[in-house]
Amino acid sequence: xxxNRIPIVPESSEPTVLVADLAGVGAVILAAGPSTRMxxxxxxxxxxxxxxxxxxxSVAIEVGCRPxxxxxGANATxxxxxxxxxxxxxxxxxxxxxxxxxxxRVGIEAVITANPGTAAAVLMLCDQPFVTREIIAQLVAAxxxxxxxxxxxxxxxxxxxxxLFGKAHFAELTTLEGAAGAKQIIQKHLPKVxxxxxxxxxxDIDTPDDFARxxxxxxxxxxNART
Numbered sequence: 001x002x003x004n005r006i007p008i009v010p011e012s013s014e015p016t017v018l019v020a021d022l023a024g025v026g027a028v029i030l031a032a033g034p035s036t037r038m039x040x041x042x043x044x045x046x047x048x049x050x051x052x053x054x055x056x057x058s059v060a061i062e063v064g065c066r067p068x069x070x071x072x073g074a075n076a077t078x079x080x081x082x083x084x085x086x087x088x089x090x091x092x093x094x095x096x097x098x099x100x101x102x103x104x105r106v107g108i109e110a111v112i113t114a115n116p117g118t119a120a121a122v123l124m125l126c127d128q129p130f131v132t133r134e135i136i137a138q139l140v141a142a143x144x145x146x147x148x149x150x151x152x153x154x155x156x157x158x159x160x161x162x163x164l165f166g167k168a169h170f171a172e173l174t175t176l177e178g179a180a181g182a183k184q185i186i187q188k189h190l191p192k193v194x195x196x197x198x199x200x201x202x203x204d205i206d207t208p209d210d211f212a213r214x215x216x217x218x219x220x221x222x223x224n225a226r227t
Contacts (some may be wrong), residue, residue, distance in 0.1 A: 022064035024119035025140055025164070028107030029056050029088075030181075031126040032073025032096040037207045041075040042127050044082055045211055051082045052205065053126045061087055063133040063140075065122060067114040071103040089114055101176035108173045120149075120166045123182050129214060130200035131162055138196055139164045148194040152186050156202035159186060159195055 031053050035042040043053040050058070053070070060068045068088045072079045073096030080090060091110035095102045104123065111121050120143060122136055135153070139162060142151045149166035152159045160183050165173060172185050186193055205211050 026111040027060035027065035032093040032103045034074035069110040071107045099179035100181040127205045153198040154195040
């Protein structure tokens with residue numbers, strides 16, 4: 001089996017370079033919501049020269065996750081267009097109005113169908129603009145090194161996605177209900193969860209004001225923002 005690897009260069013000046021083994025790790029990008037508070041599909045908002053949805057999908061692809069499943073719903077047709085040409089599998093959630101848990105179920109089921117041997121899956125949102133290849137690779141590296149079956153991001157005094165779930169939790173993820181999403185699985189197993197600091201994970205884009213603040217941020221090189 002070919003191993004997909006990406007180097008992770010730590011922030012410190014130490015010469016150590018971590019290597020994340022992406023073999024057997026899929027990704028699910030949750031993008032089925034109606035963007036009610038935004039007033040227009042946030043999947044299609046432009047950041048760094050591309051849509052938020054395409055940006056998230058590209059991060060998962062470029063880091064080496066396979067399969068990459070994008071769960072569409074309320075704006076499925078428009079989202080499909082934004083993904084054109086990318087190596088992703090679309091899973092349309094016909095019950096998107098019932099809450100994000102239904103999208104988690106649809107996504108995990110699609111990963112299992114595409115590759116029953118998938119060992120773990122990274123859950124991502126399309127509205128966290130600062131999720132990069134490095135962040136995903138760090139989640140996978142922590143999963144390999146710690147042996148923990150859940151590795152979640154820590155930010156804003158809490159925790160959540162992007163988060164990696166080993167296949168031992170796939171059954172739990174496919175029985176979720178309501179609006180709480182995968183966070184309830186993290187909470188249930190919290191003493192055994194490895195939390196990875198990701199301060200920028202607190203930034204998500206739900207409203208026009210959120211998007212205006214994102215656009216006003218001082219970031220000098222968005223061409224490298226996925227690294």
